[in-house]
Amino acid sequence: MNAVGIDVSKGKSTVTVLQPFGVVIAEPFEVLHTACELKKLVTFIKSLSGETKVVMEYTGAYYEPIANALYEAGIFVSVVNPIIINDYSTNRVRKVKTDKVDSLRIAAFTLDRWLELRKYEPADTVRKTLKIMNRQCLNLNKILVMQKNNLIALLDSSFPGANTLFTSPCRETDGHEKWVDFVLKFPHVDTVAKLSLSAFKAKYQSWCKKEEYRYSEHKAEKIHEYARTLVCTIPSTESIKMVISEAAKALNSTLEALGKLHSEMDALSTQLPEYEAVMDMYGVGKTLGSQLIAEIGDIRKLHSSKALVAMAGIDPPPHQSGTVDTRSRSISKRGSPSLRKTLFQVIGVYLQRQPENEPVYQFLEKKRTEGKPYKVYMIAAAHKFLRIYYARIKEVILAQ
Structure with missing residues (x-):
């Protein structure tokens, strides 16, 4: 030996x-x-x-x-x-x-531990690439939050509330958000308020056409009316416009990079046997689905659903000594924080849409009606989701 x-x-x-x-x-x-x-x-x-x-x-x-x-x-x-x-x-x-x-x-x-050692097997190229790309997405998301907060802070002085003018989701083609592109064209409230309504409508319509956004005359009127009620604290100088434009460009660059990464991750995920089964699960779309696949990896390496729960770090370890047997315990957090974040995003979808026929939501609602705190019923729902995930994906892979 x-x-x-x-x-x-x-x-x-x-x-x-x-x-x-x-x-x-x-x-x-x-x-x-x-x-x-x-x-x-x-x-x-x-x-x-x-x-x-x-x-x-x-x-x-x-x-x-x-x-x-x-x-x-x-x-x-x-x-x-x-x-x-x-x-x-x-x-x-x-x-x-x-x-x-x-x-x-x-x-x-x-x-x-000679007899207990598990043999190492390298991850296949697709799964390894997926995990690397997902970690890059997580890093870019942190940068994105900082850039958004920075741009909103600048706009609070030049065009307060500009970030709330539009509720459109990110554009699929390039990942841009409409309000960010809007402040690139109209970085200061004076660029809207000092124009007549007809002049702003024409300029706004031309911008929508160029940037391939849907034009709404009613929306143009609301923006113009809103701009005329605002009071800004910094003048509309070229320097101020340049600072805001550069901050918006940096934000757009990050949004574009995230959009490309999400698209490539989805394309890579389609090569894996569990892709269709993961996409069929409630609360999972192309983005969250590829993130789950990236973080969980090959389900065959896990001996049970308990191992998957432990991998996510949402298992409460036992705590008993003498006559003390603690029932209310914190989660271990010994697993992947990236997987925990993705799980909470998935469970968040259940909370928003409230699908009454879904077992995960039924379990979540049961815990909530029992008076459990927010984090407790969210973790309980994440437990349930992972157990279902393990059973379904294991069945699909074994069938192949």
Whole structure:
């Protein structure tokens, strides 16, 4: 039995080899994540006599070069959640943190859990690409919120309430929002209020035609009337117009990038076997559906619906000691925050539309009528949704 513990970091890893009873076969040594160094490591591990298992931690994408190289060479590799390794190694008073010590701990963990280790299998290209794109979408959404708040703050001084003039959703072709394009053309209240109604109508109609928005004469009249009631606190100078226009352009650029990412994610998702089944689920559209598929991944890697719930981090861990048995517990939050966010968006659709024939909504409403707080019934509904998701997708994949 050869237990190879690898502590992974950016660009390099520290490797230790142990045998039962603490016999050190190889003292900790460093391996760079280059083709030549990884080839040498493969040769070294294959030269060890007896059965060999390699264990490393999930560390972002840093573990992938070495894990894939060993997997392709036919070596048993297991990639473990760092929390499990950390919990295993907390049985000491003095805390020591070095790459060498960590690789020794991982090797010791390998020996201790030898029969429980799960073999690593690289994610297929489509699923991996989907997850990368979804994480980019989440990052862009954060930037989008900041840019919207910034533009609205600027408009509060030049054209208060301009962001509330239109309720149209994002345009599918480029992701633009109508109010953002509107303030690009009319960045200050004076660009509307100082025009006559007929002049503004003509200008607004020309803008709608150019930007491919539907023109409404009644809407033009309402905007003009509203603009004449406003009081702005900054003058209509070229500098102010430039600042607002640049902020709107930056926001449009982010909206365009998000639109492209969502379209590409949906196109990639169609290549996966569970796509149709996910799209058939209530509350899931092209955007949320591709996000769910990206974050959950291959359902075959999960042994039960409980594992999927734990993966989302919405499972309340038990807390019992002596005569104390806590019934009201917080969720673990040990899983994917990205998946939890997507789940709450899906459950939000149930709350908005209130489909009485849907099991998830029926369960949510039951908890709500029992007087449960908002977060409690939302998490309960997310539990229900994931259990249904697991059952349906598992059935579809097994049928294929």
